[in-house]
Amino acid sequence: MFGLKKDWSLDVLPRYFTFEDYEGGEARWxxxxxxxxVLTAVQRICRDKQIPPEKTVCVSGIGCSSRLPxxxxxxxxxGLHGRALPIACGIKSRRPDLTVWVATGDGxxxxxxxxxxxxxxxxxxxxxxxxxxxxIYGLTKMQTSxxxxxxxxxxxxPEGAWIPHLDPTAVTLGFTNVSFVAxxxxxxxxxxxxxxxxxxxxxxxxxxxxxxxCPHFTGKVFEELQQDPALTPLLTHDDGIQLDPxxxxxxxxxxxxxxxDHGAAMQMVERDDVVPIGLFFQDxxxxxxxxxxxxxxxxxxEDKLRGLExxxxxxxx
Amino acid sequence: xxxxxxxxxxxSSVSMSASPxxxxxxxxxxxxxQQVVEERIVEIxxxxxxxxxxxxxxxxxxxxKMGNGVWTVEIIPAEIKPPSRSRAGxxxxxxxxxxxxxxxxxxxxxxxxxxxxxxxxxxxEQRAYHKGTVLLLESKWRDDPDPKVRQAYADALxxxxxxxxxxxxxxxxxxxxxxxxxxxxxxxxxxxxxxxWIYQRxxxxxxxxxxxxxxxxxxxxxxxxxxxxxxxxxxxxEQLEEDPYYIPPMEVDASRMVLNGNQALGLxxxxxxxxxxxxxxxxxxxxxxxxxxxxxxxxxxVVHQAEDEIAAMGFAIGCSYAGKTAxxxxxxxxxxxxxxxxxxxxxxxxxxxxxxxxxxSPSTGLPTKVEQGDLLAALYGEPGDAPKPVxxxxxxxxxxxxxxxxxxxxxxxxxxxxxxxxxNLASGVQPxxxxxxxxxxxxxxxxxxxxxxxxxxxxxxxxxGLSPRPIPGQRGxxxxxTGLTHTRHSKVAYDxxxxxxxxxxxxxxxxxxxxxxxxxxxxxxEQGDLLxxxxGSTLGAIEEAVNxxxxxxxxxxxxxxxxxxxxxxxxxxxxxxxxxxxxxxxxYSDPPEGLTMGGGTQPGRPSQLALLLREQVGGxxxxxxxxxxxxxxxxxxxxxxxxxxxxxxxx
Numbered sequence: 001m002f003g004l005k006k007d008w009s010l011d012v013l014p015r016y017f018t019f020e021d022y023e024g025g026e027a028r029w030x031x032x033x034x035x036x037x038v039l040t041a042v043q044r045i046c047r048d049k050q051i052p053p054e055k056t057v058c059v060s061g062i063g064c065s066s067r068l069p070x071x072x073x074x075x076x077x078x079g080l081h082g083r084a085l086p087i088a089c090g091i092k093s094r095r096p097d098l099t100v101w102v103a104t105g106d107g108x109x110x111x112x113x114x115x116x117x118x119x120x121x122x123x124x125x126x127x128x129x130x131x132x133x134x135x136i137y138g139l140t141k142m143q144t145s146x147x148x149x150x151x152x153x154x155x156x157x158p159e160g161a162w163i164p165h166l167d168p169t170a171v172t173l174g175f176t177n178v179s180f181v182a183x184x185x186x187x188x189x190x191x192x193x194x195x196x197x198x199x200x201x202x203x204x205x206x207x208x209x210x211x212x213x214c215p216h217f218t219g220k221v222f223e224e225l226q227q228d229p230a231l232t233p234l235l236t237h238d239d240g241i242q243l244d245p246x247x248x249x250x251x252x253x254x255x256x257x258x259x260x261d262h263g264a265a266m267q268m269v270e271r272d273d274v275v276p277i278g279l280f281f282q283d284x285x286x287x288x289x290x291x292x293x294x295x296x297x298x299x300x301x302e303d304k305l306r307g308l309e310x311x312x313x314x315x316x317x
Numbered sequence: 318x319x320x321x322x323x324x325x326x327x328x329s330s331v332s333m334s335a336s337p338x339x340x341x342x343x344x345x346x347x348x349x350x351q352q353v354v355e356e357r358i359v360e361i362x363x364x365x366x367x368x369x370x371x372x373x374x375x376x377x378x379x380x381x382k383m384g385n386g387v388w389t390v391e392i393i394p395a396e397i398k399p400p401s402r403s404r405a406g407x408x409x410x411x412x413x414x415x416x417x418x419x420x421x422x423x424x425x426x427x428x429x430x431x432x433x434x435x436x437x438x439x440x441x442e443q444r445a446y447h448k449g450t451v452l453l454l455e456s457k458w459r460d461d462p463d464p465k466v467r468q469a470y471a472d473a474l475x476x477x478x479x480x481x482x483x484x485x486x487x488x489x490x491x492x493x494x495x496x497x498x499x500x501x502x503x504x505x506x507x508x509x510x511x512x513x514w515i516y517q518r519x520x521x522x523x524x525x526x527x528x529x530x531x532x533x534x535x536x537x538x539x540x541x542x543x544x545x546x547x548x549x550x551x552x553x554x555e556q557l558e559e560d561p562y563y564i565p566p567m568e569v570d571a572s573r574m575v576l577n578g579n580q581a582l583g584l585x586x587x588x589x590x591x592x593x594x595x596x597x598x599x600x601x602x603x604x605x606x607x608x609x610x611x612x613x614x615x616x617x618x619v620v621h622q623a624e625d626e627i628a629a630m631g632f633a634i635g636c637s638y639a640g641k642t643a644x645x646x647x648x649x650x651x652x653x654x655x656x657x658x659x660x661x662x663x664x665x666x667x668x669x670x671x672x673x674x675x676x677x678s679p680s681t682g683l684p685t686k687v688e689q690g691d692l693l694a695a696l697y698g699e700p701g702d703a704p705k706p707v708x709x710x711x712x713x714x715x716x717x718x719x720x721x722x723x724x725x726x727x728x729x730x731x732x733x734x735x736x737x738x739x740x741n742l743a744s745g746v747q748p749x750x751x752x753x754x755x756x757x758x759x760x761x762x763x764x765x766x767x768x769x770x771x772x773x774x775x776x777x778x779x780x781x782g783l784s785p786r787p788i789p790g791q792r793g794x795x796x797x798x799t800g801l802t803h804t805r806h807s808k809v810a811y812d813x814x815x816x817x818x819x820x821x822x823x824x825x826x827x828x829x830x831x832x833x834x835x836x837x838x839x840x841x842x843e844q845g846d847l848l849x850x851x852x853g854s855t856l857g858a859i860e861e862a863v864n865x866x867x868x869x870x871x872x873x874x875x876x877x878x879x880x881x882x883x884x885x886x887x888x889x890x891x892x893x894x895x896x897x898x899x900x901x902x903x904x905y906s907d908p909p910e911g912l913t914m915g916g917g918t919q920p921g922r923p924s925q926l927a928l929l930l931r932e933q934v935g936g937x938x939x940x941x942x943x944x945x946x947x948x949x950x951x952x953x954x955x956x957x958x959x960x961x962x963x964x965x966x967x968x
Binding site: 024025052053054055057058059069070072073074075076077078079080083085086087088089090091092093094095097098115116118119292293295296297298299301303304305307308309310311312314315316317 | 381382569570571573574575576580584587588590592593595612614615616617618619621623624625627628629630631632633634635636637638639640641643657658661748751752754756759787789790791792793794795796797798799800801808809
């Protein structure tokens, strides 16, 4: 065509994945649910990174947000309440070729699965963990969660939650061997996208705390933050989340924060006047359990049989 | 009297210069005054930390290397360092060895070496000794500065004599002091030396074992332990008269290996091609993972020590879902914690091997002791209907082979499989044939070819319930596994048809597996008065008891089940050849005749296997089961069988 030589033509990828290639079943969340935005962001990132759907696994526990795998057209594991992290780590253990996303909620991760939360962060296996924090148990209809604000009325505490809530960002920053902690909000899709994008590039476990509205039970808990973006100062740094300047303008407060500075991150997260969003901490040099789990993965059958014979020899009379 | 001290006490003359040789007499042949016997049972009982088990293990190993049949049972306290001289803190080992294959712990011990007198009381309660059992007892307590200790020692001696034991007080510690400043740590090798002399064991083999075990700790440690061994030999030669009994060495079968059940499980995991064992520490299962942690690298495997039992299970399930069938090794309390995820694995059809090394139960129960109490929990532990294959190892060889079988079944039937063993098998040591492992034992590489178009993720065969499984990475096979009720397409479903269908398909898989099994072999005749049905580690003791009764002309046979879910076929036909069928189990049951209460009788609860047989085979199933916290002896079972035969009026 046009007298051009054939081998000058563009190098077309053998497969190109569109956004639709990652779309699974019709999402059944309530209208206005913050989960939709997260789902879209994940699908966009998969498309942008051209991760083959068959090489992607979405793992979740139980709860509204844990339905996410059903709405992705990838491999998925909709597990048990609180157990997403051990399952995801098991999947990744002998399959480093798979890209793993974990969807978990404030009840799933911070309450019933809290033990796994500590240790999964410590294992630091390479995957993105998205904590959908709507401050409530939604699927079981409005019980107090570990992130429910004190005084908020729920079905289990009709006069208001009794004890102070925990902040998953702050708690995660305190875990040994933590390597990536960011916070974002569902009502700002560009920031949500940019944060998850940054997380997906991280080597190790990236923990993303997503403030997410439940229109049914906690539609108003983040209203103040939404209406006054000054309350969610943007953490900025060359190594942090890069936001389009037009979007960044929405946030009147910018706070320069070096994500390699763990001490500063701890101070930042403890502020009780504002809720900073962005990348709190990142350290790519921390040990990843993946490295230990993949030992012997490439071993040939003959070598395995030889190793086995040696093991048997040891017990011979 | 089998063994007795020489007339004069020459303890002070024991010296290191004694040559170990093969035996003091210089030959391993029976002397003129010796009688060849088929077997002996020896125990070493001590405080925890005195190394009794190590000494007994070496004794067992060298006996196996001399071609003898061997079975060892460890006596393990639940604590690491219980107070010394405490009755419940006894730590020790029993070694039964002889000219035939040994399949169980046997009856009462012939000879016991005890490093203090108190630790013997627990054993006495378990009827481990009888009139005439020889006790070689550490004598230092007689002169202990604490009058309470002296009194306790004197009282115990009186009790031992009353029981008819032959007690020889021996200054073992004093003799050890010549070679070590801390006899508490070295006396075990000294005792081993004594036993080597008494039973004409090849002391050179013992020295080699010491080298192999202590080599890592340096030459000094090896030399000291070998010196103590030689001192023990010399001490016994000086102090004891020739043993009138003799167990001849047999032809050594070089194709045999000596190991315990947990090591066999580890080898089974490797021979099955399982790449990941995901576990959490729990007695008495953990030593299988210890073993694997040391050698797994040789076959490219990894042990994952999870943060808890649930996580261990979740990790294993994740690994299996991604195509690498994993294994988790636990015990009863751990199995309880894994229940919810086990239900998920059944529901979502994830292949997986779960090994339960049973201990005394319920709850934390008896952590170091044997029981067969998890049978029904393994079959029915999950809420709802959760059918899954359940296998049980009866021997140490089974521990290895059934692990390989379990993985094959797990993958072929797309299901978790539970393999039951127990504390008796876990630490019991026996020579077994070396398996000939071939490539097909190992797991094949995972399939990453494109998924066949139009085949759904649960494409259940209407008859067998079986379906091919997409593995992540297979293009076109994308599906979302869920614990919710789902359709063939793995889509969440809330309708009654889907729920009923899913339950039926999972249940049909068990029937399909059953159709591949063959009836169990009958030990004894196909017809008779009494048939004993057992499962698990009681095999050796049951068959020995049956043999004893048969030798007396009784018409008794036995069958032993390896498959508990589904059960092996043909049981109804087998049972029909006998006047009475009874189970023998190590688990709790009420007496078959019921419980007397308020002048009347309330029906009792049957044993677990009896309950299963009544349900699955039907007919009258008698039972006898107890929870003694130790293995059943052949004599105990024999007495029960004879009692049942008397009821039948055939004795």
